[in-house]
Amino acid sequence: MSHFIPSDEDKDDLLLSCRYGDTEDIQSFVQKYGASSLNDFRDDNGNTVLHMVCANGHTDALDYLLSVVSSSLLSVQNDAGSTALHWAALNSHLTIVQRLVQHPGGPGKDLIDIKNAAGRTPLGEAEIIGWEEGAKWLVEVMNLDSEGSKGEEDQVVGPSQDIEVEIQDAEGQVAKMTIGPQAVSEPVGKS
Template identity: 65%
Template structure:
């Protein structure tokens, strides 16, 4: 016998239960309706059960949900393309952020690289709200690709010579090199005596 199908009111109640950390109600919903409705539930802005629990810091509810939903739900983005991890970062919930990133079979630290519509990753959101503890943890655990490090080092080495063009109000263009060593610099033309 297949589980019953939840009504719109049942889904709304589930999302509210996740938002307020009503673990017992979430468990009853899961027992009654099964796993699929937990995965499919969304509010009017595309937020999932994980968004609701994570954004409000309900670690116990979140841990229950993580055992009962598809790992793919960890990557689910709402209408603003924010994941549950973005919401945990916005609201400075470190145990929640850690549970999301460390969830078995989930995307893991790759979640830290997901950008929302504002162009921010969860690390960027943590920095934006001044959540230093979370930003520090994200940096400690995130993947720092060796090729990216090498490219950054090369850019830094080449940064000692930057060509700049400046156009004045009359349309005259002046070119200059910033960061050139004094020995390499071409002396400027002396002003003409008039």
């Protein structure tokens, strides 16, 4: 199938459709111009189509885009170094955060470790805005292999046990969080 080349106005319209979650317009664009062009589009700040739908919590548009774009787009950083996951976390969109991290063929939980220009991960962004539900979920799925635990014997945790974790953010603040069936839904405290 032969596709036309989109004009700058077409590209701007697509980015607006992503921003506003207009899945039908996004699908129409792909039918006319092809899906591969979506991987290269950026706004003036380096934001991709994924940045737009994720920042605004558009689950249907995200599901469609994830079915047609390259999974490498998940880890693309904008001019401020933020990924679509940073934006989803900053705007407290748990379903979007989960879909990005769990997308088959994508970077997975490694997305959680990407730092933006401010030195913050998506988890750090969630903590700064006080989004406890998202921070808790990110902690539960993130890579917890720290240098201090290498070489130590793995411990098996039973289904009724709580686990306490400490996370240090970019500013050096340490947050303690309990994860498990008896866990409190908010961090235990900051030191």
